[in-house]
Amino acid sequence: MTAPVELVAITRDFGATRALDGVSLGLSAGEFAVLLGPSGCGKTTLLGILGGFLAPSAGHVLIGGQDVTALPPARRPTTTVFQDYALFPHMSVAQNVAFGLRMRGMRRLARMARADEMLALVGLQGAGTRRPHELSGGQRQRVALARALAVEPDVLLLDEPLGALDLKLRRQMQDELKSIQRRVGTTFVHVTHDQEEAMAIADRIVVMNGGRIEDEGTPQRVYLRPRSRFTAAFMGEINLVPARVGGAGDGHLLLETALGPVRLALKGDLSAVQPGARLALGIRPEHLRPDEAGLRIPGTVIETIFSGTHQRVRLQPSPAGPPLVAHLPQGARVAPGEAITLAFDPAAAVLLPEA
Ligand code: ATP
Numbered sequence: 001m002t003a004p005v006e007l008v009a010i011t012r013d014f015g016a017t018r019a020l021d022g023v024s025l026g027l028s029a030g031e032f033a034v035l036l037g038p039s040g041c042g043k044t045t046l047l048g049i050l051g052g053f054l055a056p057s058a059g060h061v062l063i064g065g066q067d068v069t070a071l072p073p074a075r076r077p078t079t080t081v082f083q084d085y086a087l088f089p090h091m092s093v094a095q096n097v098a099f100g101l102r103m104r105g106m107r108r109l110a111r112m113a114r115a116d117e118m119l120a121l122v123g124l125q126g127a128g129t130r131r132p133h134e135l136s137g138g139q140r141q142r143v144a145l146a147r148a149l150a151v152e153p154d155v156l157l158l159d160e161p162l163g164a165l166d167l168k169l170r171r172q173m174q175d176e177l178k179s180i181q182r183r184v185g186t187t188f189v190h191v192t193h194d195q196e197e198a199m200a201i202a203d204r205i206v207v208m209n210g211g212r213i214e215d216e217g218t219p220q221r222v223y224l225r226p227r228s229r230f231t232a233a234f235m236g237e238i239n240l241v242p243a244r245v246g247g248a249g250d251g252h253l254l255l256e257t258a259l260g261p262v263r264l265a266l267k268g269d270l271s272a273v274q275p276g277a278r279l280a281l282g283i284r285p286e287h288l289r290p291d292e293a294g295l296r297i298p299g300t301v302i303e304t305i306f307s308g309t310h311q312r313v314r315l316q317p318s319p320a321g322p323p324l325v326a327h328l329p330q331g332a333r334v335a336p337g338e339a340i341t342l343a344f345d346p347a348a349a350v351l352l353p354e355a
Pocket of ligand 1: 014018019037038039040046193
């Protein structure tokens with residue numbers, strides 16, 4: 001089962017702390033949304049308000065078009081998977097999964113059949129008679145997921161569900177979570193502060209900062225075309241080169257930068273762009289390449305670090321400009337002190353506010 005979600009102007013105060021400040025967000029039925037942001041930005045508070053564990057100080061929560069703001073968790077079409085899984089240690093795995101169904105009065109045989117079905121969905125067929133302490137962290141996580149999905153919520157809320165797992169298992173569970181979500185079609189709202197995790201699983205990433213939504217969109221859009229410096233930097237490494245508008249017209253913006261003049265093709269109305277305005281040009285490290293056509297940047301290598309999938313190279317451009325970080329292919333042979341020329345395609349760069 002599945003439903004759209006609408007958050008309307010949600011504010012939440014804890015004493016003098018404003019944890020959420022007028023958050024509005026609409027999610028389609030069946031969407032996998034990820035709330036992403038640094039510690040303290042309000043993600044958990046927003047999830048708690050969606051699940052009914054916290055009341056907003058102002059604003060409304062609508063699920064499937066129904067205003068559920070005043071409803072307690074048990075009367076909402078939501079279930080929550082917490083980071084610590086909260087499994088009942090004295091119950092078997094199958095009893096854990098069937099717990100919510102028992103609360104709803106489903107008969108024993110029917111609920112045990114459903115528990116088996118749910119355990120198969122999460123790849124734990126045959127584990128129903130075991131106790132939670134006999135399972136690994138990843139398996140316990142799957143049981144928590146099976147238990148939450150057993151009651152067929154319209155919306156599943158996941159609070160850092162993979163936080164306790166090691167990196168390899170975390171990546172594996174991300175793939176599984178995504179494929180389970182596709183199969184069940186339930187709307188998922190997942191909280192994390194790991195941008196790689198967000199990109200791996202989300203249909204839509206909602207970037208939060210200081211109790212507000214900073215940016216939201218597909219992983220591609222939010223990574224490649226971030227709407228703010230905060231989003232640009234939070235989504236991964238980025239070079240920010242100061243730029244001054246030299247002129248605009250004909251769908252292009254002419255920028256003066258320490259790396260040289262840059263001509264950017266831009267969509268939309270450029271009449272509001274004032275010559276002399278100060279901006280920043282954002283260039284992702286993987287867009288600086290030795291073989292790229294575009295603006296050429298000669299410089300001297302400051303240092304190189306082998307990072308497995310790529311070489312992370314710091315470059316001092318000449319004659320001027322801030323040090324830049326480039327991700328060069330794994331096999332690139334460059335050494336500190338060496339003179340190299342990198343280049344970037346202005347179409348891959350993103351224009352951001354100066355500060
Ligand atoms: P984390 O990733 O660390 O869990 P978060 O993004 O989930 O962080 P929240 O837990 O939602 O952030 O907290 C948002 C703000 O509200 C923080 O400043 C936090 O200190 C404050 N806050 C949250 N819960 C309470 C509470 N029960 N009492 C007082 N302040 C709170």
